[in-house]
Amino acid sequence: MFNTKTILATLAILTGLAAMPATQAAEEGAVHLEKQNWSFAGIFGTYDQNQLQRGFQVFREVCSSCHSARLIPFRTLAEEGGPSFSEAQVKALAAEYDIADSSVEGGTRPGIAADFWPSPFATEQDARDANGGALPPDFSVLAKARGVHDAFPNWVFNYFTAYSEGGPDYIHALLNGFHEEVPESAPRNADGTPFQLPAGKYYNDYFPGHAIGMAPPLSDGLITYVAAEGETPVPETMEQYSKDVSAFMMWMAEPHLAGRKQTGFGVMLFLILLAGLMYGTKRKIWSGIEH
Numbered sequence: 268m269f270n271t272k273t274i275l276a277t278l279a280i281l282t283g284l285a286a287m288p289a290t291q292a293a294e295e296g297a298v299h300l301e302k303q304n305w306s307f308a309g310i311f312g313t314y315d316q317n318q319l320q321r322g323f324q325v326f327r328e329v330c331s332s333c334h335s336a337r338l339i340p341f342r343t344l345a346e347e348g349g350p351s352f353s354e355a356q357v358k359a360l361a362a363e364y365d366i367a368d369s370s371v372e373g374g375t376r377p378g379i380a381a382d383f384w385p386s387p388f389a390t391e392q393d394a395r396d397a398n399g400g401a402l403p404p405d406f407s408v409l410a411k412a413r414g415v416h417d418a419f420p421n422w423v424f425n426y427f428t429a430y431s432e433g434g435p436d437y438i439h440a441l442l443n444g445f446h447e448e449v450p451e452s453a454p455r456n457a458d459g460t461p462f463q464l465p466a467g468k469y470y471n472d473y474f475p476g477h478a479i480g481m482a483p484p485l486s487d488g489l490i491t492y493v494a495a496e497g498e499t500p501v502p503e504t505m506e507q508y509s510k511d512v513s514a515f516m517m518w519m520a521e522p523h524l525a526g527r528k529q530t531g532f533g534v535m536l537f538l539i540l541l542a543g544l545m546y547g548t549k550r551k552i553w554s555g556i557e558h
Contacts, residue, residue, distance in 0.1 A: 312525070320350045322515025341384065361377075367385075403481070409438070409516060412434070435513040442485055489505075
Protein backbone atom coordinates (compact mmCIF):
# COMPACT_ATOMS: atom_id res chain seq x y z
CA MET A 268 0.00 0.00 0.00
CA PHE A 269 1.14 3.52 -0.75
CA ASN A 270 1.19 5.94 2.14
CA THR A 271 0.77 9.71 1.95
CA LYS A 272 4.51 10.42 2.06
CA THR A 273 5.18 8.07 -0.86
CA ILE A 274 2.45 9.67 -2.99
CA LEU A 275 3.70 13.20 -2.23
CA ALA A 276 7.30 12.22 -3.01
CA THR A 277 6.23 10.68 -6.33
CA LEU A 278 4.29 13.79 -7.30
CA ALA A 279 7.29 15.97 -6.41
CA ILE A 280 9.58 13.88 -8.62
CA LEU A 281 7.14 13.96 -11.55
CA THR A 282 6.69 17.70 -11.19
CA GLY A 283 10.45 18.22 -11.16
CA LEU A 284 10.92 16.09 -14.27
CA ALA A 285 8.14 17.92 -16.09
CA ALA A 286 9.70 21.27 -15.26
CA MET A 287 13.21 20.29 -16.40
CA PRO A 288 12.87 21.51 -20.03
CA ALA A 289 11.65 24.91 -18.88
CA THR A 290 14.43 25.16 -16.27
CA GLN A 291 17.07 24.20 -18.80
CA ALA A 292 15.71 26.74 -21.28
CA ALA A 293 15.84 29.45 -18.66
CA GLU A 294 19.44 28.60 -17.83
CA GLU A 295 20.37 28.88 -21.51
CA GLY A 296 18.77 32.32 -21.70
CA ALA A 297 15.94 31.23 -23.96
CA VAL A 298 13.23 33.77 -24.71
CA HIS A 299 9.60 32.84 -24.08
CA LEU A 300 8.04 31.56 -27.30
CA GLU A 301 4.52 32.75 -28.00
CA LYS A 302 2.11 30.30 -29.57
CA GLN A 303 0.47 31.54 -32.75
CA ASN A 304 -3.09 31.16 -33.99
CA TRP A 305 -3.10 28.66 -36.87
CA SER A 306 -6.04 27.68 -39.06
CA PHE A 307 -4.96 24.03 -38.73
CA ALA A 308 -4.92 24.06 -34.92
CA GLY A 309 -7.40 22.17 -32.78
CA ILE A 310 -9.52 19.11 -33.40
CA PHE A 311 -11.31 20.56 -36.44
CA GLY A 312 -8.47 22.66 -37.87
CA THR A 313 -7.75 22.72 -41.61
CA TYR A 314 -5.15 24.37 -43.79
CA ASP A 315 -5.80 27.78 -45.34
CA GLN A 316 -5.31 27.29 -49.09
CA ASN A 317 -4.40 30.94 -49.73
CA GLN A 318 -1.88 30.91 -46.90
CA LEU A 319 -0.28 27.74 -48.25
CA GLN A 320 0.05 29.31 -51.69
CA ARG A 321 1.72 32.35 -50.16
CA GLY A 322 3.94 30.12 -48.05
CA PHE A 323 4.98 28.20 -51.15
CA GLN A 324 5.91 31.49 -52.79
CA VAL A 325 8.14 32.36 -49.82
CA PHE A 326 9.69 28.88 -49.91
CA ARG A 327 10.34 29.01 -53.64
CA GLU A 328 11.66 32.58 -53.84
CA VAL A 329 13.72 32.58 -50.65
CA CYS A 330 14.17 29.25 -48.86
CA SER A 331 14.71 26.91 -51.81
CA SER A 332 17.96 28.63 -52.74
CA CYS A 333 19.58 26.84 -49.78
CA HIS A 334 17.09 24.26 -48.48
CA SER A 335 15.88 21.10 -50.16
CA ALA A 336 12.52 19.34 -49.87
CA ARG A 337 13.50 15.95 -51.23
CA LEU A 338 10.37 14.11 -50.02
CA ILE A 339 7.90 16.45 -51.73
CA PRO A 340 6.86 15.67 -55.33
CA PHE A 341 5.53 18.51 -57.46
CA ARG A 342 2.17 16.75 -57.91
CA THR A 343 1.27 17.11 -54.22
CA LEU A 344 0.91 20.86 -54.78
CA ALA A 345 -2.30 20.07 -56.68
CA GLU A 346 -3.80 17.76 -54.05
CA GLU A 347 -6.97 18.71 -52.22
CA GLY A 348 -6.35 20.13 -48.78
CA GLY A 349 -3.02 21.67 -49.78
CA PRO A 350 -2.11 24.70 -51.89
CA SER A 351 -4.44 23.21 -54.52
CA PHE A 352 -2.71 24.59 -57.59
CA SER A 353 -4.18 23.38 -60.87
CA GLU A 354 -2.56 20.44 -62.67
CA ALA A 355 -1.56 22.79 -65.48
CA GLN A 356 0.18 25.11 -63.00
CA VAL A 357 2.04 22.19 -61.42
CA LYS A 358 3.19 20.84 -64.78
CA ALA A 359 4.40 24.29 -65.83
CA LEU A 360 6.20 24.73 -62.52
CA ALA A 361 7.94 21.36 -62.73
CA ALA A 362 9.06 22.06 -66.30
CA GLU A 363 10.98 25.11 -65.10
CA TYR A 364 13.47 22.85 -63.27
CA ASP A 365 16.17 20.59 -64.66
CA ILE A 366 16.06 17.12 -63.15
CA ALA A 367 19.14 14.90 -63.09
CA ASP A 368 18.44 11.71 -65.08
CA SER A 369 21.28 9.48 -66.22
CA SER A 370 18.97 7.63 -68.64
CA VAL A 371 18.58 10.61 -70.97
CA GLU A 372 21.06 12.28 -73.25
CA GLY A 373 22.91 15.06 -71.47
CA GLY A 374 22.03 13.72 -67.99
CA THR A 375 19.22 16.19 -67.32
CA ARG A 376 15.65 16.72 -68.50
CA PRO A 377 12.77 19.10 -67.75
CA GLY A 378 10.86 18.17 -64.63
CA ILE A 379 7.45 16.53 -64.61
CA ALA A 380 4.73 16.51 -61.95
CA ALA A 381 5.89 13.13 -60.60
CA ASP A 382 9.42 14.41 -59.88
CA PHE A 383 10.49 15.40 -56.38
CA TRP A 384 11.55 18.93 -55.52
CA PRO A 385 15.18 19.27 -56.66
CA SER A 386 17.98 20.11 -54.25
CA PRO A 387 19.73 23.46 -54.82
CA PHE A 388 23.09 21.69 -54.49
CA ALA A 389 24.48 18.67 -56.31
CA THR A 390 26.13 17.19 -53.21
CA GLU A 391 26.20 17.67 -49.45
CA GLN A 392 29.72 19.03 -49.67
CA ASP A 393 28.60 21.65 -52.19
CA ALA A 394 25.90 22.71 -49.74
CA ARG A 395 28.42 23.02 -46.91
CA ASP A 396 30.90 24.92 -49.07
CA ALA A 397 28.20 27.45 -49.99
CA ASN A 398 27.08 27.93 -46.38
CA GLY A 399 30.29 28.30 -44.43
CA GLY A 400 30.47 24.63 -43.49
CA ALA A 401 26.89 24.39 -42.22
CA LEU A 402 24.44 22.02 -43.88
CA PRO A 403 21.01 23.60 -44.48
CA PRO A 404 18.38 21.13 -43.20
CA ASP A 405 15.88 19.56 -45.55
CA PHE A 406 12.43 21.14 -45.23
CA SER A 407 10.31 18.06 -45.99
CA VAL A 408 9.43 17.15 -42.40
CA LEU A 409 11.23 19.87 -40.46
CA ALA A 410 7.99 21.22 -38.97
CA LYS A 411 7.40 17.86 -37.27
CA ALA A 412 11.02 17.52 -36.18
CA ARG A 413 10.96 20.79 -34.24
CA GLY A 414 8.83 21.71 -31.26
CA VAL A 415 8.49 23.69 -28.07
CA HIS A 416 8.79 22.71 -24.40
CA ASP A 417 6.04 23.73 -22.03
CA ALA A 418 6.58 23.88 -18.29
CA PHE A 419 4.34 21.84 -16.02
CA PRO A 420 1.35 22.00 -15.87
CA ASN A 421 0.92 23.72 -19.27
CA TRP A 422 1.88 20.64 -21.25
CA VAL A 423 -0.96 18.71 -19.62
CA PHE A 424 -3.54 20.95 -21.29
CA ASN A 425 -1.97 20.28 -24.70
CA TYR A 426 -3.47 16.80 -24.62
CA PHE A 427 -6.96 18.27 -24.38
CA THR A 428 -6.45 21.01 -26.99
CA ALA A 429 -4.77 18.60 -29.45
CA TYR A 430 -1.79 20.96 -29.63
CA SER A 431 0.59 19.81 -32.36
CA GLU A 432 1.75 23.15 -33.74
CA GLY A 433 5.04 23.29 -31.87
CA GLY A 434 7.03 23.06 -35.09
CA PRO A 435 5.36 26.02 -36.86
CA ASP A 436 5.48 28.03 -33.62
CA TYR A 437 9.22 27.41 -33.34
CA ILE A 438 9.94 28.16 -37.02
CA HIS A 439 7.91 31.37 -36.88
CA ALA A 440 9.74 32.48 -33.74
CA LEU A 441 13.14 31.56 -35.20
CA LEU A 442 12.56 33.63 -38.33
CA ASN A 443 11.65 36.64 -36.18
CA GLY A 444 14.35 36.11 -33.56
CA PHE A 445 17.44 37.54 -35.28
CA HIS A 446 19.48 40.44 -33.89
CA GLU A 447 21.98 42.60 -35.73
CA GLU A 448 24.17 42.56 -32.62
CA VAL A 449 24.36 40.40 -29.52
CA PRO A 450 21.70 41.84 -27.16
CA GLU A 451 22.46 42.77 -23.57
CA SER A 452 20.04 40.06 -22.46
CA ALA A 453 22.20 37.35 -24.06
CA PRO A 454 23.21 34.60 -21.61
CA ARG A 455 26.72 34.73 -20.24
CA ASN A 456 29.27 31.98 -20.60
CA ALA A 457 29.83 29.45 -17.83
CA ASP A 458 32.75 31.48 -16.50
CA GLY A 459 30.65 34.65 -16.36
CA THR A 460 32.19 36.33 -19.40
CA PRO A 461 29.90 38.00 -21.99
CA PHE A 462 28.50 35.92 -24.83
CA GLN A 463 30.78 35.97 -27.85
CA LEU A 464 29.30 35.33 -31.28
CA PRO A 465 31.57 33.12 -33.44
CA ALA A 466 32.70 34.48 -36.79
CA GLY A 467 30.20 33.86 -39.56
CA LYS A 468 27.33 33.26 -37.12
CA TYR A 469 24.21 35.29 -36.35
CA TYR A 470 22.50 35.78 -32.99
CA ASN A 471 19.02 34.30 -32.67
CA ASP A 472 16.87 34.24 -29.55
CA TYR A 473 15.35 30.84 -30.22
CA PHE A 474 18.10 28.80 -31.85
CA PRO A 475 19.83 26.41 -29.40
CA GLY A 476 23.06 28.07 -28.35
CA HIS A 477 21.86 31.31 -30.01
CA ALA A 478 24.58 31.19 -32.71
CA ILE A 479 23.05 30.21 -36.06
CA GLY A 480 24.79 29.90 -39.39
CA MET A 481 21.81 31.17 -41.41
CA ALA A 482 21.64 34.88 -42.12
CA PRO A 483 18.25 36.56 -41.55
CA PRO A 484 16.34 35.35 -44.63
CA LEU A 485 13.30 37.63 -44.49
CA SER A 486 12.63 41.34 -44.37
CA ASP A 487 9.66 43.61 -44.93
CA GLY A 488 8.74 44.07 -48.59
CA LEU A 489 11.01 41.26 -49.75
CA ILE A 490 8.25 39.35 -51.57
CA THR A 491 5.34 40.73 -53.55
CA TYR A 492 2.09 38.89 -52.94
CA VAL A 493 -0.52 38.84 -55.68
CA ALA A 494 -3.94 38.75 -54.06
CA ALA A 495 -6.45 36.37 -55.62
CA GLU A 496 -9.73 37.76 -56.91
CA GLY A 497 -11.90 38.69 -53.96
CA GLU A 498 -9.11 38.13 -51.46
CA THR A 499 -8.12 40.91 -49.08
CA PRO A 500 -4.46 41.88 -49.62
CA VAL A 501 -2.21 40.66 -46.82
CA PRO A 502 0.68 42.64 -45.34
CA GLU A 503 4.04 42.15 -47.02
CA THR A 504 5.93 42.03 -43.76
CA MET A 505 8.46 39.69 -42.20
CA GLU A 506 5.83 38.66 -39.64
CA GLN A 507 3.41 37.63 -42.40
CA TYR A 508 6.07 35.92 -44.51
CA SER A 509 7.24 33.86 -41.53
CA LYS A 510 3.71 32.76 -40.66
CA ASP A 511 2.94 31.78 -44.24
CA VAL A 512 6.10 29.77 -44.81
CA SER A 513 5.72 28.10 -41.38
CA ALA A 514 2.20 26.99 -42.33
CA PHE A 515 3.48 25.69 -45.66
CA MET A 516 6.23 23.73 -43.93
CA MET A 517 3.62 22.18 -41.62
CA TRP A 518 1.65 21.11 -44.69
CA MET A 519 4.78 19.58 -46.24
CA ALA A 520 5.40 17.61 -43.05
CA GLU A 521 1.78 16.48 -42.66
CA PRO A 522 -0.21 17.04 -45.89
CA HIS A 523 -3.14 14.85 -44.77
CA LEU A 524 -3.60 16.52 -41.40
CA ALA A 525 -7.26 17.45 -41.97
CA GLY A 526 -8.16 13.94 -43.09
CA ARG A 527 -6.40 12.44 -40.06
CA LYS A 528 -8.36 14.72 -37.73
CA GLN A 529 -11.65 13.82 -39.38
CA THR A 530 -10.86 10.11 -39.09
CA GLY A 531 -9.79 10.50 -35.47
CA PHE A 532 -12.97 12.36 -34.56
CA GLY A 533 -15.08 9.65 -36.21
CA VAL A 534 -13.19 6.94 -34.34
CA MET A 535 -13.73 8.73 -31.01
CA LEU A 536 -17.47 9.01 -31.68
CA PHE A 537 -17.58 5.32 -32.57
CA LEU A 538 -15.74 4.33 -29.39
CA ILE A 539 -18.09 6.44 -27.26
CA LEU A 540 -21.11 4.86 -28.94
CA LEU A 541 -19.58 1.38 -28.57
CA ALA A 542 -18.91 1.99 -24.87
CA GLY A 543 -22.55 3.00 -24.40
CA LEU A 544 -23.80 -0.11 -26.21
CA MET A 545 -21.47 -2.36 -24.21
CA TYR A 546 -22.65 -0.80 -20.95
CA GLY A 547 -26.30 -1.19 -21.95
CA THR A 548 -25.70 -4.81 -22.97
CA LYS A 549 -23.99 -5.55 -19.68
CA ARG A 550 -26.89 -4.04 -17.70
CA LYS A 551 -29.39 -6.08 -19.74
CA ILE A 552 -27.57 -9.39 -19.35
CA TRP A 553 -26.88 -9.06 -15.64
CA SER A 554 -30.12 -7.31 -14.66
CA GLY A 555 -31.78 -10.51 -13.48
CA ILE A 556 -28.78 -11.95 -11.69
CA GLU A 557 -28.01 -11.15 -8.08
CA HIS A 558 -24.43 -10.08 -7.47
